[in-house]
Amino acid sequence: MTAVRALTPAEAAGLTPALMDLAIRAKGVWGYDDAFLASFRDSMLGPFDAPGSTVLVAEPESGELLGFAMVQDRGDHCWLEDLWVDPSWQRRGLGAQLFEAAVAHARSVGHDRLDLESDPNAEPFYAAMGCTRYAVRSSALRPGTTLPLMRLRLR
Numbered sequence: 295m296t297a298v299r300a301l302t303p304a305e306a307a308g309l310t311p312a313l314m315d316l317a318i319r320a321k322g323v324w325g326y327d328d329a330f331l332a333s334f335r336d337s338m339l340g341p342f343d344a345p346g347s348t349v350l351v352a353e354p355e356s357g358e359l360l361g362f363a364m365v366q367d368r369g370d371h372c373w374l375e376d377l378w379v380d381p382s383w384q385r386r387g388l389g390a391q392l393f394e395a396a397v398a399h400a401r402s403v404g405h406d407r408l409d410l411e412s413d414p415n416a417e418p419f420y421a422a423m424g425c426t427r428y429a430v431r432s433s434a435l436r437p438g439t440t441l442p443l444m445r446l447r448l449r
Contacts, residue, residue: 296354300348300349301342301350301351306347306349309342309359310343313349317338318331319380320361321378323384346367347366348366349363350364360380360383361378361388371407372400406447407445408425409428409446410443414440426446428443430442
């Protein structure tokens with residue numbers, strides 16, 4: 295069984311390189327080239343220990359990092375900044391488990407919605423989790439590509 299837990303800010307800061315590497319490996323599954331993945335790495339929001347951010351990690355008893363989600367409290371709602379699963383663990387329900395933990399966190403801090411920007415390849419996952427597209431935004435990293443903005447109402 296895989297447990298999901300929140301990292302302390304010190305743990306999140308210490309795991310920053312591992313979290314970024316996992317995100318790059320996971321994004322690479324969609325066939326993006328090395329140049330795009332490098333620009334994606336450079337654009338990743340940080341630090342993971344920023345005030346208002348909570349990093350949730352999925353790890354088995356062995357302590358191996360299998361996936362993570364970062365949720366930001368933005369005052370009137372929560373924003374899912376990241377949700378990544380190691381490629382060897384994808385399609386096993388771990389993404390859903392992390393998403394559900396992010397939703398539980400958003401509810402626990404009193405918010406009634408969770409918003410996110412999705413990679414176009416991940417939109418079906420978020421739709422299956424109950425999110426709806428409310429807008430699109432142009433990608434700064436891939437001109438001509440739009441990124442779905444999605445929302446989950448929590449109440």
